[in-house]
Amino acid sequence: MFTQLLAQHFVHTALWSGAVVAVVAGVIGVFVVTRGMSFAVHAISELGFTGAAGALVLGIDPVLGMLGGSLLLGLVLGLLSLRGRERDSAIGAVLAFGLGVGILLLSLYQGYATEATNLLFGSIVGVSDAQLRNLAIVAAIVLAGVAVLYRPLLFTSVDPEIAAARGVPLRALSVGIFLLLALTTAEAIQVVGVLLVLTLVITPAAAAQRLTGRPALALVLSVAIALVSTEGGILLSLEKPWPTSFFISAISFAAYLAARVLAATRERQKRLTPSAPRRVWAVR
Amino acid sequence: MSVAAADRLSLRFGDRVLWEDLSFELERGELLAVLGPNGTGKTSLLRILLGLLEPSGGSVRIDGCPPRERCGRIGYVPQQRIFDRDLALRGRDLVRLGLDGHRWGFGRLDGEGRSRIEAALAEVGAGDYADAPVGRLSGGEQQRLRVAQAIVADPVLLLADEPLLSLDLAHQRAVVELLDARRRAAGTPVVFVTHDVNPVLHSVDRVLYLAPGRWAIGTPDEVMTSETLSRLYGTDVDVLDVRGRIVVVGTPDDQHVHHVGEHAH
Numbered sequence: 001m002f003t004q005l006l007a008q009h010f011v012h013t014a015l016w017s018g019a020v021v022a023v024v025a026g027v028i029g030v031f032v033v034t035r036g037m038s039f040a041v042h043a044i045s046e047l048g049f050t051g052a053a054g055a056l057v058l059g060i061d062p063v064l065g066m067l068g069g070s071l072l073l074g075l076v077l078g079l080l081s082l083r084g085r086e087r088d089s090a091i092g093a094v095l096a097f098g099l100g101v102g103i104l105l106l107s108l109y110q111g112y113a114t115e116a117t118n119l120l121f122g123s124i125v126g127v128s129d130a131q132l133r134n135l136a137i138v139a140a141i142v143l144a145g146v147a148v149l150y151r152p153l154l155f156t157s158v159d160p161e162i163a164a165a166r167g168v169p170l171r172a173l174s175v176g177i178f179l180l181l182a183l184t185t186a187e188a189i190q191v192v193g194v195l196l197v198l199t200l201v202i203t204p205a206a207a208a209q210r211l212t213g214r215p216a217l218a219l220v221l222s223v224a225i226a227l228v229s230t231e232g233g234i235l236l237s238l239e240k241p242w243p244t245s246f247f248i249s250a251i252s253f254a255a256y257l258a259a260r261v262l263a264a265t266r267e268r269q270k271r272l273t274p275s276a277p278r279r280v281w282a283v284r
Numbered sequence: 285m286s287v288a289a290a291d292r293l294s295l296r297f298g299d300r301v302l303w304e305d306l307s308f309e310l311e312r313g314e315l316l317a318v319l320g321p322n323g324t325g326k327t328s329l330l331r332i333l334l335g336l337l338e339p340s341g342g343s344v345r346i347d348g349c350p351p352r353e354r355c356g357r358i359g360y361v362p363q364q365r366i367f368d369r370d371l372a373l374r375g376r377d378l379v380r381l382g383l384d385g386h387r388w389g390f391g392r393l394d395g396e397g398r399s400r401i402e403a404a405l406a407e408v409g410a411g412d413y414a415d416a417p418v419g420r421l422s423g424g425e426q427q428r429l430r431v432a433q434a435i436v437a438d439p440v441l442l443l444a445d446e447p448l449l450s451l452d453l454a455h456q457r458a459v460v461e462l463l464d465a466r467r468r469a470a471g472t473p474v475v476f477v478t479h480d481v482n483p484v485l486h487s488v489d490r491v492l493y494l495a496p497g498r499w500a501i502g503t504p505d506e507v508m509t510s511e512t513l514s515r516l517y518g519t520d521v522d523v524l525d526v527r528g529r530i531v532v533v534g535t536p537d538d539q540h541v542h543h544v545g546e547h548a549h
Contacts, residue, residue, distance in 0.1 A: 034371065148388055155385035158373055162433070165334045165360040165443075166386040209370045213417030218372035 005238045010125055014244075017127045017135055018230035021191045022200065024139045026223030027146055028184040029205030030215075031177055034157040038202050039088055040077055040178070043095040044185045045197040047073040050102035052119050052189075056109045062119065063131070067186045073098070074182030078175035122193030122245040124234060135190065138183050145180045153177060154215060191230065192245045199249040200226055207252075207259035225255045285348070286311055287356070287473050288333065288441055293342035295325050295332075302328065303499050306342070308492060310441070312471040315464065317484050317504075320494035321535060326477045329494070330443050333475065334358060347440045359434030359472070361444040361463075364427055364451065369419040375429045376414045379404055382433035404436040408462050424455030431462050435472070442466065442474045448483055456483045463487075481508065482529050496536075508532075 005011055032041055051069020052062035073094065080090065106116050118126065127135075146153070155163040156173050164170050181201075188197045204225035208218045233248030286309035293306040302325035310316060318326050331337035332344055335351030347356025359382070367373070379401050384391055393401075405414045408428040413421055418429065427447060434442055442463060448456040464487040467474050476484055481491065481504065491507040493500045495516035500507050507513075508530055513521040521534045 030372070034368075147390060150390045151381075151385050151387055154373075155381045158367070158371065158378070158381065159362075159365075161362045161365075162360055162382075162430075163385065164336060165358065165362075166382075167335070167354055168386045206370075209372045213372055213374045213415070213420075215372050215377055 002239050010127075011234075011238065013127050013129060013132050014124045014234050015231060017132050018124060018191055018234050019227060020132070020135045020139045021187045022226035022230040023223055024142045024184045025188050025200035026204050026208075026226035027143065027219060028181055029201045029203075029226070030208065030219050030222050031146075031153055031157055032181060032201055033205040033209055034154075035177070037177075037181070038198065039091050041181065041185060041198060041201050043091045043098070044070045044073050044077075044178075044182050045189055045194045046095050046102070047098045048182075048186055048189050049119055049194040050098045050105065053102045053105035053109065053116065056111060056115055057105050062115065063134070063186070063190065066119070066189055067183070069098075070182040070186045071179060074178040075175065078178030079171070118193070119189065120194050121243060122189070122191055122196060124191045124244050125237075127190065131190070135187055138187055142180050142183050142187075145176065149173060149176050149180075192248055196245045196249050199245075199252050200230065203249075203252040203256050204229065207256040210256075210259040210263040225252060229255065288344070288346045288475075290333075290344050291342050293329075293332065293339045293344065295328055296340040301497055303494060303497070304341075306499055308501050310473040310475070312473060313467050314473045314489050315467055315484070315487055316473070316475050316490050316492060317481060317488040318475060318477045318492045318494065319479070319481055320499075321479075321496070324494040324496055326494055327445055330360075330445050330475065330477060333441070333443060334360065356440035357437050359437065359439035359442045361427075361430050361434045361442070361447045361459075363446045363449050364423055364430075366423065367419040367426065369417075371417060371419040373418050374415050375410055375418055375421070375425075375432075376401055376405065378418050378429050379414075379432045379436050382436045400436055400438075404432040407435065407466070408432040422455075424451055424458065427451060427455065427459055428462065431459060431466075435466055435470075438470070439472060442472050443477075444474065445477045446479065447476075448478065448480075453483075460484050460487055485530065504530075 032038065048066040048070035051065040051067070051072070053065070054069070055062045055065025077091065109116070152163065152168045152173055153176070155168055156170055160170055184201060185197055188200045192200055205218070205222040207225050208221035211221055212218050229248050229252035232251045233244050236247040237244040288310040290306060290308050294304040295302040308316070318329060320326055328337055332339050333346065333351055335354060344351055346358065349355040380393065383397055383400060405411050408431050410425065410428050410432055413425055418426055421429070430447070444463060447459055451459065460483050463474050463476065466472055476488070478484060485504060488504060490501060491504050493507050493513070493516060498516045500512055500516055508523055510521060510523045513523055513532060513535070517535055519534065519536065521532060524531045524533060
């Protein structure tokens, strides 16, 4: 059964789509975690849902509506470049209203309810060749964006004040990262659904940050964990007919827990050997 | 020629005049402390020098051109802001941002860049913990790294905004000594914003005192006197020397003294 399924074309497409999404989500996740934007990710994916529901009502491709919804919110949040508590409450207010509109739109939609369920919970096995190509194009745009913005993005994520003092344009970068995040979210929704975008954009990056202090290595680890989660999740769902999204979220969560345990153990070792307190870091 | 010059600067927010006709020059190797109560535009002055804020009037030149053009590099040491414990960034990565963090792309560090970073780490004595994640370091260690980050690009001017806040006395002294050593060795002038003159008292050449609507500049002996501060505040202010520390009593924002009076009955 498992090997038979593995030979199927739709399974290959699913595995490739999962890989493409894992790479972008893993990369963007590192910046999202560093800048404390987890809640924004959730809001942007919910607004993607609203956009998709609107597209369904209008009879156009829901992926376009999703891109529209998440890009719009990404742009607004980027321009506002709010910080801390103010940002959280603003996002919460917009998120709640957006979701309300989404529910209204869905109730207006006369078609099949599966479309909506797919958006919420993901439908990786339903990805077509054309969709995979679009996923790859958007992923290439996001990766190119990160490559160009990398250093100033890291600078403003870590130390916005000093970056501004060096002439780094804070607002432009804020808009940039939010737009890249919106594109990434729209990608991830197609694999794990609106409700589980965080499992690819936050969890792998959060685990990676526990494991290393090197920015470049954190990027690599985050991508690796996201890849193992999606590919592993897709393969497991071939073996057992549970939702793919569940397996993906389970694997990435397991990686997160493992990273925490590992980091805590390392920390304890460091405390127990006061004679060489810095050695633990030097090994890495 | 002076490294930095402020010419008849004024700053107003709406009707509120923070200062007018503020002029001073900074020579090579000079350490200027900017003192004064909250809300007198100390940080705004730094922002003007950094080119992030336009003054309401007057002009600033740094290395001969307006700050916005950034022809002379400025090193900036901000108030201590603790990093997240989980931040994936080592001490040397933080220092590197001061060198090329404003450039586009990933960028590869060449040999010269690497040796600059090593030199800056050595200069602040942070070599031992350069490979540790910054979020796991103490406040004092983090602040040393920020000084390294400020000097790594060999700036023409160093600006520090309350860099001693929430540091213990030993680390306060260490940070002051680092900036002091830098300006003596490399001739980089330092503008040091602080609410307490005492940690820098023995290093400063001149003090710029900003009071609401008025200012004075001069050596500590000239400015930190009952006479000058009484004139600035327009009320009786006493400057006392208590065991080598300067204590200012009677300024309108002197909450501490006020409270003592209230609780006395």
